[in-house]
Amino acid sequence: MRILVLGGTAFVGRAIVADALREGFDVTLFGRGRTGAELFPGVPRLLGDRDTGDYAALREAGGGWDAVVDVSGYVPRHAGEAMAALGDRVGRYLFVSSQAVYARSGVGPGSDEDTPRRPPVRHTEVLDDDTYGPAKVACEDDVLARYGDRATIVRPGRVAGPHDVQGAFTYWVRRAARGGRVALPGRPEQPVQVVDSRDLARLVVRLLIDDRPGAFNAVGPAEPTTLAELIAVCAEVAGTRVELVPVPPDAVPPMFPLITPEAMWADRQRSSARARAAGLPATPLAVTAADVLAWDRERGEPPLDCGLSAAAEERLLGVAG
Template sequence: MRILVLGGTRFVGRTIAEEALRQGSEVTLFHRGRTGGDVFPDVLRLVGDRDTGDYAALRQGRWDAVVDVSGFVPRHVGQAMDALGDRVGRYVFISSHAVYARTGVGPDSDEDTPRRPPVRDTEELSDDTYGPLKVACEDDVTARYGSRATIVRPGKVAGPHDPSDAFTYWVRRAARGGRVALPGRPDQPVQVLDSRDLARFVMRLLADDRPGVFHAVGPAEPVTLGGLVETCARAAGSEVEIVPVEVESLPPLFPLIRPNWPSQQRSPARARAAGLPATPLAVTAADVLAWDRARGEPPLGKGWSAQEEARVLAGS
């Protein structure tokens, strides 16, 4: 299978490209050429820039499928589709759970849950616009490709090479052991999907030529935030004591802490029936820990430093 990945050198796109190559597909990467130059040295690369609208490199060639992990605003998706025309078979758009309405949503909501109204009059990504912009992108892909369109809406994705630091924070923190400050309720549900499961699922959808909309959530068994920290500790061979804490000011998007619990309880039933695999959370945690240590455990951009957490624990 000939697969074009729009953005395939950082995390989700990189993992999808790795899986496609592992399965023997012929992969082409379209990216800006600024990062990931040492990744996939033998893969054909097409250079362009979504921000400036440079999709000229896509005006030649033919692919059985395109996997779009780089479309965040309708212009990105529209210009890519204009350049590709009908020279692709299936168009898989990687969307987000942020497309869903934030109120009136029950636990274990499915793919038919009402979405937020689409937004097209801005390209500024914020908490208020990210989801509605993704809604507009979804609509445009479906309008252009019809039954050749597939929409995948991942929850929190974790795995090696994750730049978000959200899951990595808890993996690294649990590995240190001891008293762990948790600025939330331990019984908060969380859904973490192994990036390699997402990649395998995308490849299954392509192999089956399957249209539709699918949640991509994990792990295999429901887990709470406290259970996640404990699982990470077991994977690291450490012991932890979870200490719920209250703080006056919590950094925005503190790793995995969310007040809107229904957003952490999407149903995986449709995706599981279509072949979404389920890597045990302990395996994901162990692999992220090994990757983090191999890269030298650089400073994280989210969560507390050891000193900040110590101050929080001292005041609890």
């Protein structure tokens, strides 16, 4: 199978390309060429820039592909320009969307892919909490309008695994590995859903092999998990002991890793039944945590852009008593 991956060298795209190559796919990459130059030697690369609308290399490339995997489409312009450049040279178009497309009210635990989505937003280049999900909705709609039954939508939840560039899961793995008293600006019973990047990649590749249309919630792990249970698993993997210490949410930076307001807890309890039936594996959370811990230590544990530094947490715990 010949596939084209739009963005295949950072985290999710990297995992998808690695899985596709193991499956024996003939892979071509399209991207800016700024990251992962050492990855996937021998894999053809078409250089372009979706931010500036530079698809010349894609338009000029000869032949076609059995499928395209769009990992880097965030606003409708991205999807529209890519589809225009590809024309009819692609069989299936698999768009990697997001759980952020779903409506935020009136949704209960166990909601599935038929849950109402948020109203689409088309004319924006700014992605924030108000526009990210609606822009993905617009992308989904455009892909479905163009390709119909040749369109596949994958909606990942929080993705975890080695090479994670965001660091939300990595923060808790690293923090649990230090052990001791842990500042928790949330409730221990909060539900958490994280999917291993390699499981997500396996689902994507399986959907391509089966030429399967439709929408799929790529969420995990297999069993319901709380925030306290996730931290406990991370500590067990690292061989440490932790004590969770409640701290006021307003005492920490906003958007704290994996912390979710209670009004949005149902968003962290989506059904993965359709994706499991289509081939989404269920890597144990302990395996994901162990692999992230090993990767993070191997790279030297660089500073993260989220959470609390050790010094800031120590000061906060001192106030908490």
